[in-house]
Amino acid sequence: xxxxxxxxxxxxxxxxxxxxxxxxxxxxxxxxxxxxxxxxxxxxxxxxxxxxxxxxxxxxxxxxxxxxxxxxxxxxxxxxxxxxxxxxxxxxxxxxxxxxxxxxxxxxxxxxxxxxxxxxxxxxxxxxxxxxxxxxxxxxxxxxxxxxxxxxxxxxxxxxxxxxxxxxxxxxxxxxxxxxxxxxxxxxxxxxxxxxxxxxxxxxxxxxxxxxxxxxxxxxxxxxxxxxxxxxxxxxxxxxxxxxxxxxxxxxxxxxxxxxxxxxxxxxxxxxxxxxxxxxxxxxxxxxxxxxxxxxxxxxxxxxxxx
Amino acid sequence: xxxxxxxxxxxxxxxxxxxxxxxxxxxxxxxxxxxxxxxxxxxxxxxxxxxxxxxxxxxxxxxxxxxxxxxxxxxxxxxxxxxxxxxxxxxxxxxxxxxxxxxxxxxxxxxxxxxxxxxxxxxxxxxxxxxxxxxxxxxxxxxxxxxxxxxxxxxxxxxxxxxxxxxxxxxxxxxxxxxxxxxxxxxxxxxxxxxxxxxxxxxxxxxxxxxxxxxxxxxxxxxxxxxxxxxxxxxxxxxxxxxxxxxxxxxxxxxxxxxxxxxxxxxxxxxxxxxxxxxxxxxxxxxxxxxxxxxxxxxxxxxxxxx
Numbered sequence: 001x002x003x004x005x006x007x008x009x010x011x012x013x014x015x016x017x018x019x020x021x022x023x024x025x026x027x028x029x030x031x032x033x034x035x036x037x038x039x040x041x042x043x044x045x046x047x048x049x050x051x052x053x054x055x056x057x058x059x060x061x062x063x064x065x066x067x068x069x070x071x072x073x074x075x076x077x078x079x080x081x082x083x084x085x086x087x088x089x090x091x092x093x094x095x096x097x098x099x100x101x102x103x104x105x106x107x108x109x110x111x112x113x114x115x116x117x118x119x120x121x122x123x124x125x126x127x128x129x130x131x132x133x134x135x136x137x138x139x140x141x142x143x144x145x146x147x148x149x150x151x152x153x154x155x156x157x158x159x160x161x162x163x164x165x166x167x168x169x170x171x172x173x174x175x176x177x178x179x180x181x182x183x184x185x186x187x188x189x190x191x192x193x194x195x196x197x198x199x200x201x202x203x204x205x206x207x208x209x210x211x212x213x214x215x216x217x218x219x220x221x222x223x224x225x226x227x228x229x230x231x232x233x234x235x236x237x238x239x240x241x242x243x244x245x246x247x248x249x250x251x252x253x254x255x256x257x258x259x260x261x262x263x264x265x266x267x268x269x270x271x272x273x274x275x276x277x278x279x280x281x282x283x284x285x286x287x288x289x290x291x292x293x294x295x296x297x298x299x300x301x302x303x304x305x306x307x
Numbered sequence: 308x309x310x311x312x313x314x315x316x317x318x319x320x321x322x323x324x325x326x327x328x329x330x331x332x333x334x335x336x337x338x339x340x341x342x343x344x345x346x347x348x349x350x351x352x353x354x355x356x357x358x359x360x361x362x363x364x365x366x367x368x369x370x371x372x373x374x375x376x377x378x379x380x381x382x383x384x385x386x387x388x389x390x391x392x393x394x395x396x397x398x399x400x401x402x403x404x405x406x407x408x409x410x411x412x413x414x415x416x417x418x419x420x421x422x423x424x425x426x427x428x429x430x431x432x433x434x435x436x437x438x439x440x441x442x443x444x445x446x447x448x449x450x451x452x453x454x455x456x457x458x459x460x461x462x463x464x465x466x467x468x469x470x471x472x473x474x475x476x477x478x479x480x481x482x483x484x485x486x487x488x489x490x491x492x493x494x495x496x497x498x499x500x501x502x503x504x505x506x507x508x509x510x511x512x513x514x515x516x517x518x519x520x521x522x523x524x525x526x527x528x529x530x531x532x533x534x535x536x537x538x539x540x541x542x543x544x545x546x547x548x549x550x551x552x553x554x555x556x557x558x559x560x561x562x563x564x565x566x567x568x569x570x571x572x573x574x575x576x577x578x579x580x581x582x583x584x585x586x587x588x589x590x591x592x593x594x595x596x597x598x599x600x601x602x603x604x605x606x607x608x609x610x611x612x613x614x
Contacts, residue, residue, distance in 0.1 A: 153333040
């Protein structure tokens with residue numbers, strides 16, 4: 001690269017300021033959040049980075065993409081109501097007015113992930129010790145099941161139409177599993193291989209022991225024939241939420257018994273899950289929403305929440 | 308065309324059997340229902356005709372597209388929960404088993420308008436005196452307003468986000484207009500020109516006098532901040548539902564007064580509508596749903612409902 005003294009002087013004056021973004025997206029037409037991968041692929045990370053760059057005068061003038069880190073790598077087709085990301089944006093510290101202008105501009109940043117012309121759901125400045133992924137305490141996903149064999153064209157992107165299944169059995173299965181320390185290696189056969197493949201994304205420290213306590217709640221909207229399964233955990237592994245939902249649906253279809261879910265660390269649980277896998281399809285991504293991510297209260301994230 | 312004795316013999320054995328289809332679609336990615344127009348344009352009529360042809364053995368074998376007539380020509384971007392159409396399908400009268408097979412096949416016809424792999428909402432045989440448009444008694448549209456400045460990515464295709472407006476004023480405006488004989492020429496300046504353009508679609512007898520009694524009801528879902536405006540009329544003219552909703556929103560924004568809606572045949576009403584047009588955008592199509600079409604009870608449509 002040719003040395004450019006004007007650019008050099010500029011970058012010496014600049015500081016990076018960290019912003020927290022809360023982002024919602026309809027994942028139907030994205031190949032997931034993923035930051036890496038083929039250039040041509042439309043991912044949420046890529047789309048959001050491009051929108052930030054286009055709407056930020058310093059980044060667009062210097063053609064320098066801002067560094068964006070999302071909390072969750074949602075899969076292809078998975079939606080988010082409360083994805084959280086942080087982004088480091090160039091800023092001029094000697095110009096307070098400029099900083100303020102940046103802040104207001106970020107708030108009106110036209111982000112193609114949302115409704116056309118809508119800004120991200122929420123944007124605020126945070127100090128540099130905040131990290132969208134490492135500071136997170138826990139996440140909550142929601143999976144919406146439609147207890148009807150066919151979804152309307154207005155729902156089809158957002159539910160799994162499982163047919164007329166007993167909501168009671170699904171809720172009972174959820175109660176059995178809830179609060180248990182789920183050995184994720186039992187749930188997602190391929191998760192370890194898939195993490196190893198993107199070596200830089202796998203973080204043994206972050207995931208800690210592979211056993212996480214999973215909390216599950218269900219709520220039924222009888223009029224809409226919709227059963228929502230909420231899953232809360234410190235960290236979700238590859239396809240974990242979808243595997244759990246498949247197991248609950250398998251209960252309602254009689255493929256496994258509710259009793260099979262009583263002890264998630266037992267060999268009978270592992271055996272039951274293998275039976276699920278052989279008999280029913282994995283819950284499709286379109287019913288799944290990243291609903292909320294919990295962080296320590298402001299400024300308490302200097303000490304990483306996990307290690 | 309070259310004379311083909313085999314085809315001739317076949318077509319002499321065939322009869323056309325009329326089917327009634329109830330179709331739902333997310334109109335976002337269609338250029339409306341329209342049957343005519345440029346070949347390359349993706350319309351609901353064209354998509355449904357292609358699906359019927361592909362799934363019907365007699366039509367696909369003989370490459371003869373079935374004749375499909377929809378009740379409403381919904382605009383580009385307008386949705387339907389209860390569009391009704393009729394289609395004449397080739398059938399072999401001497402083969403009852405074949406007829407039955409056709410019926411069951413139609414029920415599983417893979418229609419790309421719906422959720423992938425879903426059949427039309429309802430299909431049944433009707434006698435040839437049924438006409439999707441001419442037999443209709445009245446139609447009901449629903450317009451969904453979001454009383455919030457921004458829609459979520461999951462709602463954006465299906466609402467008009469009008470901001471924090473008083474639902475009470477909109478409902479009061481609707482009460483004023485409801486039951487009045489609305490002179491449609493006041494509502495939709497261009498409707499006559501647009502009908503004349505597709506001459507074969509405009510039917511003076513069908514529309515009758517241009518004055519139709521319009522009934523409006525509103526219902527508020529406070530938790531979802533959603534106000535639904537239901538509009539029922541014998542026949543809707545070009546953009547009529549959207550113009551009425553624009554007028555109600557203009558009331559809530561103080562562009563016109565509720566009193567301006569008291570007499571829809573008065574010059575002050577026409578003047579108020581011109582003010583609406585100058586000040587606020589036409590209600591976008593994405594909030595509008597063709598909700599239901601009413602027909603006389605079975606078999607009573609031999610005498611056309613209108614003339």
